[in-house]
Amino acid sequence: MEESDKMKKEKMRRIPMIELFQYNWEVREEWFDWCEEVPHEELVKKRTGGMESILHNLFHVINCEQLWINHMRGEPVIETDMKSITVLEEVKEFSRITKPVTMAFLESYATSGEDRILEVKSSRTGEIRSFSYDKVILHIITHEIHHIGQVSVWSREVGLKPVSSDLIIRDYF
Numbered sequence: 307m308e309e310s311d312k313m314k315k316e317k318m319r320r321i322p323m324i325e326l327f328q329y330n331w332e333v334r335e336e337w338f339d340w341c342e343e344v345p346h347e348e349l350v351k352k353r354t355g356g357m358e359s360i361l362h363n364l365f366h367v368i369n370c371e372q373l374w375i376n377h378m379r380g381e382p383v384i385e386t387d388m389k390s391i392t393v394l395e396e397v398k399e400f401s402r403i404t405k406p407v408t409m410a411f412l413e414s415y416a417t418s419g420e421d422r423i424l425e426v427k428s429s430r431t432g433e434i435r436s437f438s439y440d441k442v443i444l445h446i447i448t449h450e451i452h453h454i455g456q457v458s459v460w461s462r463e464v465g466l467k468p469v470s471s472d473l474i475i476r477d478y479f
Contacts, residue, residue, distance in 0.1 A: 323443050324412050329476055330367075330450045331405055336469040337364060337457060338401075341394050348464050349394060356456040362388055363457050365397045367450040372404045374442050375411050378424055415439060 341349055341360065349361040357366045365388060376383045391397060415422075422439045437445075451471070458468035 323440075323447065324409075324416060326447045327408060327412060329473060330447060330454075331401075332476065333454060333469060333471045334364070334367070334401060334450070337454065338394065338398050340461070340466070340469050344464060344466065346393070350392070353460050353463070355459075356453055357388065360457055360460055361394060361397060362391065363453045363460075365391045365400065367453050368397065368401050368404050370449050371408055371446050372400075374446050375404075375408045377426060378415075378422075378439055378442060379407075379411055412443070415443075 341364070344360075350359050352358050353360070356363045365386075369384075369386065369388070373383050386400070391400075423436050424439060424442055425434055425436050427434050454469075454471055458471070461468040
């Protein structure tokens with residue numbers, strides 16, 4: 307039985323989402339390498355904006371990823387107090403744990419053809435909000451890009467060249 311045109315279009319639209327996650331993960335790994343060359347004091351130094359430090363910004367994007375993916379999977383969110391994250395290796399390990407779960411979810415979602423809706427209760431207002439899975443996935447992607455931009459600015463404050471996040475020179479599409 308042949309797929310409907312709608313399902314084919316849906317699959318075509320979702321496939322680049324996986325590639326954008328792979329792009330973010332590659333850039334993230336390069337930032338981890340960058341961090342290995344920076345004094346620990348600079349990684350945890352309080353800065354203006356974002357999560358107020360390079361280390362916590364990197365943790366935050368991974369935490370956001372696992373939070374939203376686990377919500378869409380119907381699985382418990384991993385609760386971690388960001389203040390307890392004090393060394394780069396903890397952030398790298400959290401990334402190593404999170405990426406395969408995210409990839410498995412994305413692969414199954416990309417081929418499902420379903421147009422699913424996630425309902426979440428706001429921790430601040432108690433209001434129930436509804437989001438399409440596609441919108442949540444795009445949020446995760448752009449959220450990381452936003453915070454990596456902040457880390458790029460901070461890298462210049464440290465006096466170092468930031469990791470290039472130029473999508474056009476990377477081989478994804």
